[in-house]
Amino acid sequence: MEAIESEDRLTCSVEITLKVIGGRWKVLILRELFFGVKRFGELHRALHGITQKMLTQQLRELEQDGIVDRHVYLQVPPKVEYSLTPLGETLKPILDSMHEWGLKYLQSR
């Protein structure tokens, strides 16, 4: 799952949404960011098992897709904060309903 490129010709806008949130770790990253602003290290600790490469990669894609904002503090040691953009916030109802559906799905099996 990579960031959405202009060459993409997705036939269905559902696929657009799926491409934005469909990365291996993206919904987990978004869940953390719904709680508030997080630093790189905080995200790294919160998402057990993710590698630095993957975290960076997924964050870059979310950034390119306009979902998360990256704020770099020019200091040593470096400090980078990630937060949801207004567009990113609009994903919350969808993620919530997917959460609800997932729970019901598990109960029904």
Place this chain on the structure above:
Amino acid sequence: MEAIESEDRLTCSVEITLKVIGGRWKVLILRELFFGVKRFGELHRALHGITQKMLTQQLRELEQDGIVDRHVYLQVPPKVEYSLTPLGETLKPILDSMHEWGLKYLQSR
């Protein structure tokens, strides 16, 4: 994306939902089935570019996940109809909101 196995230990129920609908062609297949019962060949023609293998594979996974129902008519030539299960129908609001979000996303860029 494969069917959900009992060994899966997904930390977040959003991921469950994503796993069910996240296959390469699944949301497109679901869109067709929201219109009503469809035969294998109808789906094959509707989803331009999908191979028989992929269509079969994605349908099997949706079937295993309890989303679609497969009805085989014992006749020659064979006839197989696919439809949404009640559980599958409950996905419609989510797909609808993803559709809405995708549209707004495209407009905002």
Place this chain on the structure above:
DNA sequence: CTGTATCCATGTGGATACTG
């Protein structure tokens, strides 16, 4: 602390041919 760079294993999806 917050990343890059490299290399590599695996999975996912696709082309093609064949079948009950």
Place this chain on the structure above:
DNA sequence: CAGTATCCACATGGATACAG
């Protein structure tokens, strides 16, 4: 008509080491 069976290319994701 509705599939299976092979074979294969590429993308995705991960381990590890290194860097500003």
